[in-house]
Amino acid sequence: MKNTTFGVNRIEAFSDGVLAIVITILILEIKSPELHVQTSSVAAWHALVALAPKFASFALSFLFVAVFWVNHHRFFLLVRRSDWGLLWSNNLLLFLLCTIPFPTAFMGDHPSNPVAVALFALVLLLAGLAFNSLWRQARRRRLIDESVREEIVNAAIRRGLVGPAAYLCASLLAPIVLPISWVIFLVVPVFYAWPTKAPDHNNIKGD
Amino acid sequence: MKNTTFGVNRIEAFSDGVLAIVITILILEIKSPELHVQTSSVAAWHALVALAPKFASFALSFLFVAVFWVNHHRFFLLVRRSDWGLLWSNNLLLFLLCTIPFPTAFMGDHPSNPVAVALFALVLLLAGLAFNSLWRQARRRRLIDESVREEIVNAAIRRGLVGPAAYLCASLLAPIVLPISWVIFLVVPVFYAWPTKAPDHNNIKGD
Amino acid sequence: MKNTTFGVNRIEAFSDGVLAIVITILILEIKSPELHVQTSSVAAWHALVALAPKFASFALSFLFVAVFWVNHHRFFLLVRRSDWGLLWSNNLLLFLLCTIPFPTAFMGDHPSNPVAVALFALVLLLAGLAFNSLWRQARRRRLIDESVREEIVNAAIRRGLVGPAAYLCASLLAPIVLPISWVIFLVVPVFYAWPTKAPDHNNIKGD
Amino acid sequence: MKNTTFGVNRIEAFSDGVLAIVITILILEIKSPELHVQTSSVAAWHALVALAPKFASFALSFLFVAVFWVNHHRFFLLVRRSDWGLLWSNNLLLFLLCTIPFPTAFMGDHPSNPVAVALFALVLLLAGLAFNSLWRQARRRRLIDESVREEIVNAAIRRGLVGPAAYLCASLLAPIVLPISWVIFLVVPVFYAWPTKAPDHNNIKGD
Numbered sequence: 001m002k003n004t005t006f007g008v009n010r011i012e013a014f015s016d017g018v019l020a021i022v023i024t025i026l027i028l029e030i031k032s033p034e035l036h037v038q039t040s041s042v043a044a045w046h047a048l049v050a051l052a053p054k055f056a057s058f059a060l061s062f063l064f065v066a067v068f069w070v071n072h073h074r075f076f077l078l079v080r081r082s083d084w085g086l087l088w089s090n091n092l093l094l095f096l097l098c099t100i101p102f103p104t105a106f107m108g109d110h111p112s113n114p115v116a117v118a119l120f121a122l123v124l125l126l127a128g129l130a131f132n133s134l135w136r137q138a139r140r141r142r143l144i145d146e147s148v149r150e151e152i153v154n155a156a157i158r159r160g161l162v163g164p165a166a167y168l169c170a171s172l173l174a175p176i177v178l179p180i181s182w183v184i185f186l187v188v189p190v191f192y193a194w195p196t197k198a199p200d201h202n203n204i205k206g207d
Numbered sequence: 208m209k210n211t212t213f214g215v216n217r218i219e220a221f222s223d224g225v226l227a228i229v230i231t232i233l234i235l236e237i238k239s240p241e242l243h244v245q246t247s248s249v250a251a252w253h254a255l256v257a258l259a260p261k262f263a264s265f266a267l268s269f270l271f272v273a274v275f276w277v278n279h280h281r282f283f284l285l286v287r288r289s290d291w292g293l294l295w296s297n298n299l300l301l302f303l304l305c306t307i308p309f310p311t312a313f314m315g316d317h318p319s320n321p322v323a324v325a326l327f328a329l330v331l332l333l334a335g336l337a338f339n340s341l342w343r344q345a346r347r348r349r350l351i352d353e354s355v356r357e358e359i360v361n362a363a364i365r366r367g368l369v370g371p372a373a374y375l376c377a378s379l380l381a382p383i384v385l386p387i388s389w390v391i392f393l394v395v396p397v398f399y400a401w402p403t404k405a406p407d408h409n410n411i412k413g414d
Numbered sequence: 415m416k417n418t419t420f421g422v423n424r425i426e427a428f429s430d431g432v433l434a435i436v437i438t439i440l441i442l443e444i445k446s447p448e449l450h451v452q453t454s455s456v457a458a459w460h461a462l463v464a465l466a467p468k469f470a471s472f473a474l475s476f477l478f479v480a481v482f483w484v485n486h487h488r489f490f491l492l493v494r495r496s497d498w499g500l501l502w503s504n505n506l507l508l509f510l511l512c513t514i515p516f517p518t519a520f521m522g523d524h525p526s527n528p529v530a531v532a533l534f535a536l537v538l539l540l541a542g543l544a545f546n547s548l549w550r551q552a553r554r555r556r557l558i559d560e561s562v563r564e565e566i567v568n569a570a571i572r573r574g575l576v577g578p579a580a581y582l583c584a585s586l587l588a589p590i591v592l593p594i595s596w597v598i599f600l601v602v603p604v605f606y607a608w609p610t611k612a613p614d615h616n617n618i619k620g621d
Numbered sequence: 622m623k624n625t626t627f628g629v630n631r632i633e634a635f636s637d638g639v640l641a642i643v644i645t646i647l648i649l650e651i652k653s654p655e656l657h658v659q660t661s662s663v664a665a666w667h668a669l670v671a672l673a674p675k676f677a678s679f680a681l682s683f684l685f686v687a688v689f690w691v692n693h694h695r696f697f698l699l700v701r702r703s704d705w706g707l708l709w710s711n712n713l714l715l716f717l718l719c720t721i722p723f724p725t726a727f728m729g730d731h732p733s734n735p736v737a738v739a740l741f742a743l744v745l746l747l748a749g750l751a752f753n754s755l756w757r758q759a760r761r762r763r764l765i766d767e768s769v770r771e772e773i774v775n776a777a778i779r780r781g782l783v784g785p786a787a788y789l790c791a792s793l794l795a796p797i798v799l800p801i802s803w804v805i806f807l808v809v810p811v812f813y814a815w816p817t818k819a820p821d822h823n824n825i826k827g828d
Binding site: 219220223224226227228230231232233234235237238239240241242245246247248251252255265266269273276277280283284400401402403 | 420424425427428431432435436439442443498501502505508509512513514515516519520522523524526527528529530533589
Binding site for chain 4: 609
């Protein structure tokens with residue numbers, strides 16, 4: 001063994017922690033609205049309706065991070081060892097995911113502003129590329145469990161480019177036909193929600 | 208085995224993380240009040256008394272999330288494997304629980320506003336239904352440990368409908384007799400606090 | 415075995431999560447001060463000095479929660495199984511610890527206000543009593559590892575009453591000689607920092 | 622065995638939790654800017670550009686905490702047992718790391734204020750010393766796995782003094798040539814990013 005490698009338990013634990021926190025603090029950006037007439041149902045409804053873009057932005061980010069977690073989870077079902085390089089690629093991914101509360105809040109505040117929407121798309125694009133790089137490194141440095149067939153890894157890497165391509169479109173289309181960007185934000189996570197139809201290999205960790 | 212299944216350790220860890228964060232950041236919605244006379248005990252008392260509805264809303268949400276955690280804990284004592292469908296149902300449940308800081312703050316700010324109280328009830332109702340769906344899926348797709356008798360699962364599923372029914376009442380009663388909704392928010396968690404009187408099976412995980 | 419009991423791993427994980435979050439979000443109550451002259455060192459120093467009471471309140475709370483974590487850690491080194499009652503006593507303890515950011519911020523904002531200081535003492539007092547109750551239940555319901563000698567448990571329970579007694583004094587003395595309360599807040603955690611001098615038993619978990 | 626020692630799993634879990642939270646809540650200090658013209662791309666760009674120092678400060682802190690996590694991770698790959706002293710030294714380190722959101726926000730708000738920059742350097746300096754003290758205690762009290770050669774530990778301890786020395790320079794240079802401090806904040810973490818080139822020992826935990 002040429003490189004220093006080590007188990008992935010603590011990387012998984014740290015990543016789980018970061019993703020769990022990111023996904024949970026997103027809601028903190030939606031502040032409880034003040035009402036002029038405290039007990040008026042009409043005033044409360046109007047206040048909630050005015051928050052709809054912030055809720056939509058929150059829900060999209062939640063979905064995105066949840067899909068990332070699911071695919072990250074599956075990645076580390078296949079990867080059994082890490083080296084420092086993989087660890088730092090994972091940290092880069094976590095960095096990008098940690099910034100998400102900002103573009104989420106910005107797009108929620110300004111849902112029809114092209115720059116806000118493009119920024120949101122850009123962060124998702126970079127996170128997608130960082131995750132793809134994680135897969136490539138694991139393949140190149142042979143960190144994936146040997147019982148996993150190579151075509152499964154190759155398919156995952158190919159599949160992983162769909163998202164960044166779509167987010168690039170969302171970013172470029174934001175100044176032209178902004179609503180399409182919002183549709184892309186919804187469709188891409190759904191595409192990635194089910195990482196695998198068949199079992200990846202026979203002796204999955206955690207059994 | 209037809210479906211892709213995998214161990215539940217990381218789902219438990221992620222869920223624990225999310226629930227621990229939700230339950231802990233609830234307090235961030237209660238801001239330290241400013242006092243005009245810095246050292247006046249009377250001013251400080253009045254400021255604290257004015258925060259009483261926010262504390263009550265915080266305490267109810269804490270209780271609700273804690274009860275969810277206890278029942279979620281017990282659920283994964285019985286479920287030994289997950290598939291992607293169960294994982295996403297769990298994510299839906301986490302999504303609903305993650306939104307709780309918002310209705311908590313909204314109801315804390317406007318404790319006698321019917322819409323604020325009905326919104327709180329609605330989120331609890333949806334979370335209860337999502338959890339019930341988790342049980343049903345686990346039963347249907349045979350993800351529950353085989354040593355658990357079927358009537359235990361059926362009883363848990365039946366019991367799981369009491370909460371949503373009560374929260375539906377709380378939601379509908381909010382515009383008519385609002386205090387009853389607050390009583391329901393307190394009583395339902397107490398009903399669910401003790402998931403089981405007898406051991407569910409003999410070889411529980413973690414032994 | 416009369417009661418339903420189960421392993422404590424997930425209770426430990428959940429408690430660790432909650433305590434880690436509480437201890438980390440305390441800093442969020444200290445806001446970055448605005449400076450009128452952006453680059454003036456003097457203005458920056460004055461702004462920092464004005465935050466000294468908030469830092470002191472933050473540091474005391476951090477110390478308190480850290481000491482709780484250490485003693486909680488040791489408690490679950492000795493307790494190997496839990497029942498629903500112990501789990502709920504632990505949730506009560508977590509509830510009290512989760513509220514700490516509020517009295518911390520309140521006392522940090524109003525360090526010489528007797529009510530703010532008494533409230534801080536009251537929360538610590540209640541948390542100490544809740545932890546003591548955890549020990550008593552574990553002893554009464556025989557959840558402690560059998561290899562632990564009874565006098566170790568009895569000593570821990572007796573020792574656990576020193577804190578609540580001191581915090582009761584701090585609470586009562588706040589309106590009379592307030593600085594003594596601050597001294598108590600510092601001294602009690604130091605008293606509890608070292609849970610044990612000798613090993614509690616021979617086959618500690620985690621070996 | 623003279624001292625009380627115990628496994629390090631829960632210390633690792635608690636530290637992971639705290640570091641994951643610190644690294645994730647840093648973004649909460651960057652608030653979504655308000656725009657006077659909601660849909661103006663120009664206004665949005667200007668608002669984002671104005672936030673550049675806050676982003677830079679956020680990114681530096683993220684990098685710093687990530688590097689700490691990596692080195693902390695490696696430390697506990699070598700340390701197999703803890704005593705109360707090591708646990709409290711770890712708590713001191715966590716305390717310093719928990720304060721980071723404050724100097725990060727302060728330096729992000731006032732990037733050219735010498736006091737803000739020196740304060741940031743001071744916190745990193747103290748955290749570096751606290752981590753170095755952790756290594757020294759582990760060596761002195763023989764808590765490091767016996768299969769680890771002594772020169773590896775000694776090299777780690779020597780290497781651990783580079784950071785504090787550099788941060789001392791950054792702190793002292795802040796009032797004179799402030800940009801050098803920012804360069805130091807970037808260079809030091811890069812220096813520590815790769816803890817080891819060769820495996821530390823043969824039977825690393827987690828295998």
